[in-house]
Amino acid sequence: MLGKLIVVAAFAAILYNLGAGLYYMMTDKGTTDRTLHALTRRITLSVALIMLVMAGIWAGWIHPHGVNG
Structure with a gap:
């Protein structure tokens, strides 16, 4: 259970930084x-x-x- 929590927290941090990058790109205009x-x-x-x-x-x-196929 702890491993899943760590993966979810890391994924949330990745998404946050992706959103922050988009926000900064739109507001800072490269400055x-x-x-x-x-x-x-x-x-x-x-x-x-x-x-x-x-x-x-x-x-x-x-x-x-594996996926059963």
Whole structure:
């Protein structure tokens, strides 16, 4: 349950930074670096989340399942 909570929190932070980047892009009109920083944080969080999921699968905490077809 804790693992799911961490993934959901990371996903929420990613979405927040994506929205912040859009907001800063529309309001700042290229005069500040806030858009760049928000989108850099989003990419960093996305990569960290992917690495966390990969580590969880490797350690056996997460058990992926295939689609029955």
